[in-house]
Amino acid sequence: MRRLIALPNNISRVVRADSYGTSAWNRTARITTELANGNEKRFFVKCHEGERGKVMVQGEYEAEVEIHEVMPGFIPAPLAWGQCRATSPPKFFILKEFCDMSSHLPEPVQFCDKLARLHAGYFAQTVDWDSSWASFFSKMLAGLVDHDLTVNGRWKEYEDAVTKTRTVVIPRLLGALETEGRTIVPKLIHGNLWEENCGTSLETGEVQIFDACSFYAHSEMELGMWRSERVRFRSKTYMRQYLRNVGISEPADEFDDRNRLYAVNFNINRSTRKASYVREKALDDMLFLINKYGSKGPASEASTTGSM
Numbered sequence: 139m140r141r142l143i144a145l146p147n148n149i150s151r152v153v154r155a156d157s158y159g160t161s162a163w164n165r166t167a168r169i170t171t172e173l174a175n176g177n178e179k180r181f182f183v184k185c186h187e188g189e190r191g192k193v194m195v196q197g198e199y200e201a202e203v204e205i206h207e208v209m210p211g212f213i214p215a216p217l218a219w220g221q222c223r224a225t226s227p228p229k230f231f232i233l234k235e236f237c238d239m240s241s242h243l244p245e246p247v248q249f250c251d252k253l254a255r256l257h258a259g260y261f262a263q264t265v266d267w268d269s270s271w272a273s274f275f276s277k278m279l280a281g282l283v284d285h286d287l288t289v290n291g292r293w294k295e296y297e298d299a300v301t302k303t304r305t306v307v308i309p310r311l312l313g314a315l316e317t318e319g320r321t322i323v324p325k326l327i328h329g330n331l332w333e334e335n336c337g338t339s340l341e342t343g344e345v346q347i348f349d350a351c352s353f354y355a356h357s358e359m360e361l362g363m364w365r366s367e368r369v370r371f372r373s374k375t376y377m378r379q380y381l382r383n384v385g386i387s388e389p390a391d392e393f394d395d396r397n398r399l400y401a402v403n404f405n406i407n408r409s410t411r412k413a414s415y416v417r418e419k420a421l422d423d424m425l426f427l428i429n430k431y432g433s434k435g436p437a438s439e440a441s442t443t444g445s446m
Contacts, residue, residue, distance in 0.1 A: 145181070146217070151173045159183065161321070168236055169373040180236035184221060185229050195219050195230040201352030203254065204326060205220050213229070213347050237346055239337030243370055244345040246379045249336070252345060254383030256323040271322045271356050272312035275403070276304045282406045287307055290414040299424040303402070307427045311399055314389055316358065322387075324354040332369045354402065358387060362400025395430065398423050 145152070149171045158168035186195050198396040199219040213237040214414050222229040268274035268398045283300050287293075317339050328335070329351035336347045361380065371377075386393045405420040 139160055141174045145169075145171065148174050149179070153178070178332055181217070182234045182236045183231055186233045187227055187229050190228045198350060201233050201329070201350040202348070203348060204352065205328075205340055206391050209252065209256055211344055212256060213350070238340045239346065240340055241337060246337055246339050248377050249345045250376060250383055251378035253331075253360070255426045257327065257360070257384060271315060275312055279403055279406070280304065282403065282410065286410045286417065287405050289410050290417065293417070296417055296421050299421055299428060301370060302432065303424045307399065307424070307431045310431045311392060311395055312421065314386055314392065320388055322356050324359040327352055327355050327357065327360040330363070330364055332371055356387065357384060358393070358396055359400050361397055363404045365401035366404065395427060399427060406417050
C-alpha cells in the first residue's frame with residue numbers, strides 16, 4: 139500500500155488493507171497500520187481514476203478540510219490527496235482518518251444541531267463568486283443541464299422548461315430573497331447530504347458526515363435533496379428540527395417552492411449519472427413552478443443582486 143499512496147511518517151508498517159464500503163464510482167478501502175509506538179491506527183482511502191477523478195478527489199479533500207477546520211467533530215479528518223504511484227491509467231486518492239460508523243439514521247436533534255452550526259459559520263471563499271444567489275444558482279443549473287443532455291439526449295419539452303425556469307422562475311423566486319432589504323449570507327453546505335453520507339461513530343456516539351461536495355450557497359439549498367422520495371431525511375422530523383435551529387428565510391411562505399426548485403437541481407444532477415428517469419420528476423417540478431410564477435409580478439422585476 140505504501141507503494142501506491144503516501145501514508146503519515148509515523149507509520150512503521152501496514153498490517154492489512156481491506157475493501158470497505160461500496161461505491162459505483164470509485165474504490166474504497168480500510169487500511170490498518172502499526173505506529174512506531176506499537177499502537178494500531180486505521181485509515182480510510184478512496185481512489186478515483188483519470189482526470190475527472192483527480193478533480194473529484196481534490197474537490198472532496200478541500201471541502202472536507204474547510205468543514206473539519208470549523209467543526210472537527212463533524213467529519214473524519216481529511217489527511218491527504220494525491221496521485222497513486224505507478225498506476226496506469228493514473229489514479230488519485232484521498233486519505234482520511236477511519237471512523238467506524240453505524241448505518242442507522244442519525245439522532246435528529248444532534249444531527250440537525252450540528253448541521254445548523256455548520257451553516258451558521260463564516261468561511262473564507264475559495265470558489266467562483268457571483269454577486270447574486272439567483273444568478274449563481276441559474277448558472278449552476280445550466281451547467282448540470284448541459285451535462286445531462288450530453289448523457290441522456292435532447293428533450294424539447296424539458297429544455298423549454300429549463301429555459302423558462304432560468305429566465306422567469308429563478309429571478310422571481312430566488313430574487314425575492316435579495317429584495318426589500320433582504321440579503322443572503324453565503325454558507326458552506328455539504329452539497330450531497332443524505333443518510334448514505336452520514337453516520338454515528340460507534341466509538342464516541344457523535345454524528346459525522348462524509349463524502350462532501352461542498353460549495354457556498356443559500357443554506358436552504360442543503361435541504362433540496364431531502365425532498366426526494368428515496369431519501370429518508372424526507373421525514374418531517376429532520377426538516378422541522380433543522381428549521382427550529384436555523385429558521386426559514388423570508389419570504390417564509392415561499393419556502394416549499396424554493397425547496398422544490400432546489401430539488402430540481404439535485405434531481406438533474408442525479409440524472410447525469412445515467413438515471414434519466416429522474417428528469418421526469420425534475421420536469422414536473424419545473425412545470426409546477428412555471429405555472430405558479432410564470433406571470434411576472436412586482437417581485438420578479440426587482441433586482442437580483444445581493445450579498446452572495
